[in-house]
Amino acid sequence: MSYKVSKQQEVFHDHYTMLKATITHDTFSGAPITVDRLAFHRGDSVAILLYEKDTDQLILTRQFRYPTTLHKIGWMFEIPAGSMEEEEPPVACVIRETKEEVGYVIEHPQKIAHFYPSPGACTELCHLFYAEVTQADRTFEGGGVASEDEDIEIHKIPAQSVSSFIKDTVIDGKTLIALQWFLQRHG
Numbered sequence: 469m470s471y472k473v474s475k476q477q478e479v480f481h482d483h484y485t486m487l488k489a490t491i492t493h494d495t496f497s498g499a500p501i502t503v504d505r506l507a508f509h510r511g512d513s514v515a516i517l518l519y520e521k522d523t524d525q526l527i528l529t530r531q532f533r534y535p536t537t538l539h540k541i542g543w544m545f546e547i548p549a550g551s552m553e554e555e556e557p558p559v560a561c562v563i564r565e566t567k568e569e570v571g572y573v574i575e576h577p578q579k580i581a582h583f584y585p586s587p588g589a590c591t592e593l594c595h596l597f598y599a600e601v602t603q604a605d606r607t608f609e610g611g612g613v614a615s616e617d618e619d620i621e622i623h624k625i626p627a628q629s630v631s632s633f634i635k636d637t638v639i640d641g642k643t644l645i646a647l648q649w650f651l652q653r654h655g
Contacts (some may be wrong), residue, residue, distance in 0.1 A: 469493070469494040470493070470494055471491060471492065471493035471494070472491070472492045472493070473489050473490075473491050474489065474490050474491075474492070475488075475489055475490040476488070476489035477489070479506075484508060484509065484510045485508075485509040485510075486506060486507070486508060486509065487506065487507045487509050487591075488504065488505070488506050488507075489504070489505055489507070490502060490503070490504050491503055491504075491505055506589075507589065507590065507591050508589055508590045508591065508592075509590075509591045510551070510590065510591070510592050511551050511552060511554075511591075511592065512551075512552045512558075512592060512593045512594070512595070513549060513550060513551050513552060513592055513593075513594045513595070514549060514550060514552060514558050514561045514562040514565060514594070514595045514596075514597065515546075515547050515548065515549035515562075515594055515595070515596050515597070515642045515643075515646065516547060516548050516549070516562050516565070516566055516574075516577060516596070516597040516598065516599060516646075517547050517580070517596075517597070517598045517599075517646035517647070517649070517650060518547070518548065518566065518570065518572060518574075518598075518599055518600075518601055519598070519599075519600050519601070519627070519650070519654075520600075520601050520602060520603060520624065521600045521601070521602060522602045522603055523603060523624065524626065524627045524628070525624040525625060525626055525627060526624070526625045526627060526630065526647070526650065527547075527548070527570050527572065527601070527622065527623075527624060528545050528546065528547055528548075528622075528623045528624075528625055528643070529545070529546050529547070529548055529569055529570065529620045529621065529622060529623065530543055530544065530545050530546070530620070530621040530623055531543065531544065531546070531612070531618070531619060531620045531621065532619065541639070544639065544640055545623065545633075545637055545638055545640065545643065546640045546642070546643050547640075547642060547643045547646050547647075548565055548566055548569040548570050549565065549569075549594075549642060550564075550565035550568070550569065552595075558579075558582075558595035558597075559577060559597075561595075562574075562577050562595070562597045563575075563577070566599070567608055567610075568610070568612060568613050568618075569610055569611070569612055569618075569620050569622075570606070570610040570620075570622050571606045571607065571608035571609050571610030571611075571622070572601045572605045572606050572607075572608075572610070573605050573606075573607050573608070574599040574601060574605070576599070577597035577598065577599040578597060578598045578599065579595065579596070579597055580596040580597060580598050580645075580646065580649055581596050581645070581649075582594065582595045582596065583596070583645070585641055585642065594642055596642060596645060596646060598646070598649070598650075610622055627650075627654065630647055630650060630651055631651065633647070634647050634648070634651075
């Protein structure tokens, strides 16, 4: 099966970009089809699940998310995450974001997976990591970058409470994936 993207153009640009293109692609019946499509282009991202092994707790964040207000939700629990800079490797980005958001210094995060959070509408590819830390690894304040107007609250969740926390509180996709991975790996 094949596809061809033509007439791709930027139709909106602010903090993020909206692309529009004409695409011709094969269908499962074998006949080609030509359609116009939009794509939200926000760049790629990283996310990390941090396990503080000396306290047997997972490190999460809580912050305001404007898009979720359409469903009457303002603040969400999430794992630390952020956008990659242009040409920034995922490992370098996740190390930077961990320090900025929760104040922990990590050196060798383990890659769990990479995935498209919303492939029907968004170009973003998220790189998901895991790292074990101790209380001593928190050498910075965290809470986000003031110049980016980040306002991040840090939360520690006991590992034995993960199942109920997922059921009662977590509605963010990357966090659900990471916590389910943790449960499979650590029971």
